[in-house]
Structures are given as structure tokens and as C-alpha cells.
Amino acid sequence: MAFDRLSRRGFLGGSAAVLGASTFAPRIARAETTEIRALLITGGPLYPKYWEKVVADFTAKTGIKVKYDLLEFTPLTTKIVTLGAARSGLYDVFSTHTAQIDSFFNYFAPLNEYFTEDELKDFYQVGVDYLVNPKTKGLAAIPRNMDARTQYYRSDVYAEHGLKAAVTWEDLVEVSQKLTGNGYYGLVVPGQGDPAQRTFSDLLWQAGGDWVDDAGKPSFNAAPGIEALTYYRDLIQKWKVVPPDAVSYQWNENSTQFSSGAVMDTFDWPGAFSTLSNPETSKVVGKWSTAPYVRNKTAISCAISHAMALNSMSSKKDAAVEFIKYTVGSEAQLLNFNDYSNFPSRLSVAKQVVSEATGAKAEWLAQLEQTIATGKEWPKLPGFSRVCTLMFSTIERALSNQQSPEDALNQASAEALQIMTQAGAYN
């Protein structure tokens, strides 16, 4: 038998050859085509189809394969935090967002060298500005679609009661009070976590305040901040025009309250336009209209963006950048708008979709453009990402009547100053 003649040397040599072949063979095969990995955002049943199409089109055009994983917004951010802490090069490309970008300034590679000044001029300035590391001026990500909110209201119910969409804070209370009762609520706002901070932020700017002063020190506890948080709390606790459970609502719950027909008014992102028009995801199809976000002293609200970023640990940066450029290109942005009503981050694409729109969609796009034109974002100073977590519970404490708005904001301001000082915001 052959086994009888198998020497130890022969066995070890054979094993090494098999092991070597199995290790190197895939690499030799892979060398023919470049493959990158991407961690991309999803949400809802239709989003995976979008990425499937974008990736397939990209591969067809460039020959670069993209292996991707999809996660919803919060688990996506959590995963990037974990990967960033481990300095992992597992993924070459990430979906990201303005809101959390400051946490990743050291993990994402600056994109400045890959985009010319002229190319960047085609993006909304506000979208690009808040993705820039204020210390290094590095562009941490490139906007894929703009995130700004408009008012969505039940036009059928409003017409029945002879009401018009609210324009000011006072209108909002007045109109919502008239529509609250019998298990229905006039308005819904989120009251937990990042969505609560986002809502407070809008109200803070609308009250004429800001997060920090000219020296970068916390100023959100000044009079406008107290006015904003008091108004926010009173919507839930005093005027009771918002479901009491709102203090536990994030975006999904907020949107569902409106799409289920339980509330008559909300402020939502561009994607809602598509979701509310789809009978599979909305019970109020054809019964709603849009209006501009309400105003107080100013009409400022958030103008942020979903974006694409390059992993600084990637070993295939050129291929990864090609994919990023494709996802923020005109073709992908048009597809994103047409199928999901996600508003383009490129001025040229935005101009095209606005010029082609008619009727209610045209009105909505004009409102959205107005929000973006005056929109802002909270500062990207060192330590501010930790201040955000502090603000989540601060706002929630005031909304749930555990503390007065003034006390809650004053305590948070003192702690925020300490956090930002430690993080080197004033060095």
C-alpha cells in the first residue's frame, strides 16, 4: 500500500504544499479583480434594492467588486465606533452622517485630495462644511443626500376644521390643541436620544440662541435655550398636544404616529415624502400636505447630510474612492431621489429634480430648499460628541418633568464646559 511507504518527510512536505496552495490560490485569483468592502446604511424594506442596483451598476462600469453589509443608522454608527476603536481595516468604505462625524475624524481618511475645489462647489456648502474637521480642515466625508425637515400635516383634517398649516410656534400650539382629543393628537415630536437633541437644536436656533458662543463656550443655557426647552416640554406636559409617550419616541416612532393616522402634524425628513406616499407603509396616502418648518424669532433648523467616508486603514483607497465618487455622483443621486425622495447633495442634481417637479412635490422641494438655505448643525468641537450624550438625558429630564428646563440646562452647561476643556477644545 502507498501509505506504507509514506515517510514523515513526505507527509510534512505534502501537507505544506496543500496548505500553501490553498492559501495563495485565492489571492492569485483575486488579483485579477479588485474587491472592496463597504458598510452601508439601510432602513425600510426598499433600501437594500437601492444598494443592490448602485453596486451592480458600479461593478459593471468599473469592474471593481463591492462586497457590502447593510445596517440601520444606530447599529451602523455603533459598529463604526467599534471598528474605529480597533483601527480595523475590514471595510474600505462607510456610510456615515453629519451628526456623528466628529467621533470619526481620526478614523476616516481626509477626502480633500480626491475632490477638486470645482467638484466640491457642486455640493451644498452647508453639507460639506459640517463634515470638515475644524482643526485639520480635512474633509472627513462627502455628502450623499441632504437631510432637512419640513412640516407634514393632515390636509384632509385641517380642511375639515378650517385650519391652515402652522407658521409660528404659537400657531402650532393653537392648531394642535384644536385637533387633539378622542385618542388623536395634534402633533408628534420625538423626545428621546439624538432625535430629542435634534428637535431641541431646531427650537434653540429658532429662539435666537446657539450651542456655543464666539469663544466656543457652551451658551445653550442662555435665555433662548431655556425658552426653547420650556416650549418643547410644554408641548408634551402643559398643552398636551403631543402623545405623552413621546418622551420615549425616536424617529421611527415619530414617523409611525403620523403615518398610522394617530397624529395630525409632524416634522420629518425628506424620505418621509416617499414613505407617506406608499400604501404599504402609510395609512394616510393622499391625505397629507407639506409646509415649511415652523418659525419663532428665526426659521433656522437642521441641514445635515448622509455621507460617504473612506477608511484611513484601507489598503485599496483608490478603488474605494471610485466607489464613493460613484455613490455621490449624479446617477446614484437621481436614483436615490426618484425612488426614496432623498434630496440630492449636489446642487446640479437638486436643480434638475426641482425643475422637473410639479404640483405638491414642487412645493415641498421649494420648502426643503429653503430649510437647507438657512440650515445649521451643532458644532464639531473636541468633546462635543460626549456633550451630545449628556444633552440626551438633560433634554429628557426636562421633557419628563424631572427638572426645570433652566436647572437642567445650567447643570448640563457646567458639565459640557468641563468635558470640552478636557478634550482640548480651547487649547
Add this chain to the structure above:
Amino acid sequence: MTAAAQPAGRRWRRSPLAPSWQKGYLFASPALIVMIAILIYPLIYSFVMSFYRWDLSAPSQYFVGLSNYRDTFNSLGFKQTLRVQLIFSAVTIIIEVAAGMGVAVLVNSKLRGLKLARTLLLVPPMIAPAVVGLNFRWLFNGQYGLVNGILRYLGLPEAPWLSDPNWALVSVMIADIWQNTPLLVLLFLAGLQSLPQDPIEAAQVDGASPWGIFWHITLPLMRPILMIALMLRIIDTFRTFDVVWLMTQGGPGGATSLITVNAYQLAFQSASFGHAAAVSYVALAMSLLFLAVLYGAPWAARKLRRNS
């Protein structure tokens, strides 16, 4: 068999392998290596990192001594977290142990229909905490939840289960008690069934009441089991995360923020790993302290009795 009893020509030869204790370590080494890699190393690493400023947004990590621990105890959120954790641990453990013992005594009796009850008791501990959290979130939903629906149907006032700070803490405690009490019932039941029957029968012959038998005989005999139950629950309550995170995310306004929730928020929302590590070690120190008291108190009492 001794060496002298060996047949001629057959002598013990020294094994080419190491002595048996070394062989023991050799065989255990794969498991030991895995344990060191995935348990001991991260534990030591995170402890070391609790003395470093390690923020994802900072360009580098640097040593800050006890600063993370000082910040933790000075932060407003942590004071609230500590209070919530102590209330949560104390209330849930007391109720779970008391209810667990009561139900175990009942199930141990010879009443009809208890076989089904014993089987049903296995259900809550078998369900993943994440599923429990999601289910209770919907049960306690203010507008559409089953609990408020039943209250509404009965004409009783509805409760703001998840939106009111006090009710929210009650809600997460109910979920925890629902899931963990059956486990203690099973533990106590096993203990009750292994108790010697002689002292109990002797007490019955002497005319002792059922309550007297339970209080003066059963309970003292069950003390070792009780200690294990308390130990398990103390460790568990300081590790509770999934149920609370899925029900309330620690809200509203930190009203249900346990230490694990606080650590998670610091690590994954603030990307401040040094602070998160410090908070985690405070939780570990607290549970060790409680365990030390649990085991130390009876020992100290015995010593005092002996000395007196």
C-alpha cells in the same frame, strides 16, 4: 504494583513526557489560551484603559490616572445612575427571592395541576432578554399597549408606563422580575426537594404549624441555596442591559439608566472608551462589594458569637 513486584527484565522507564501535573497543564493549555485571549486579556486591557483618556476623536491615548473615575463620580448622570442601580438591584432581588421561594413552596406541595405550572416556569428564563425587552416595550406602550388596553377595558386609570420616570423604573423591574423569578423558583424547588424530611416530620408530629415549620426548619436548611440565589442575582442585576436598553434606553432622562446602560452610552454614543471602562469597573467593584457583604456578614456574625 511495586517496582519489586515487576517481572524480571521489565523495569519502569522514565516517561519522555513531563510529570503528570505538567501534562495536565499541557492538555488544558488550548482552553487556557482561549480563556486568556478572550477573557483575561480584555479584562486587564480595559482595566488599564480606565486610567487613560481614550476618545475615538482624540489623536492619541494618554494616561490620566484616576481622572476617569473622578469624572465618573462627579458627573450628574452617574449619581442618578448609581441611585437607579441600587433601587433596581434591591427591589428586584428582594421580590424575586421572596416570590421565588413562595412559588417554590407552592409548587413543591401536592396540589393538582402543578406539573403544568412547573413546565411553564421554564418558559421565561428560556426567552432571550432582547425578546423580553421588545415584548414588554409593546405591552407597556401608552397608547397601543396591552396593559393599558386592559386597564381601559376595566375602566381603571391608565399608567404612563414608559413615559413617566417612576413608572418607567417600575416597568423595567416588572420585566426583570417576570424573567428571573422562575429561575429562582426552579433553584429553590431543587433545594426543597433535597431537604431531609426527618426534622420536618418530627416538627409535624410535635404539632408545629406550617408557617413555623417553614420559618424555623425549612428556611434555615435552605440557607446555602438562598446564598447561591442571592449571589447569582446580585451578579446579574449589575450586568442587566438588554431588557432595559430595548425598553427605555435608560430613559426618560436617565430614570432607568443602570450602570451598564451608562457604560454603553459612553462607549458607543460618546465614543469615550476610557470613561466607559471606568464606569464598568465601578459596577464590578460594587457587585464584588455586595458579594463580600453577603458572604462576610454571616462569617462575622459567627465569629462574634464564638468570641462572646
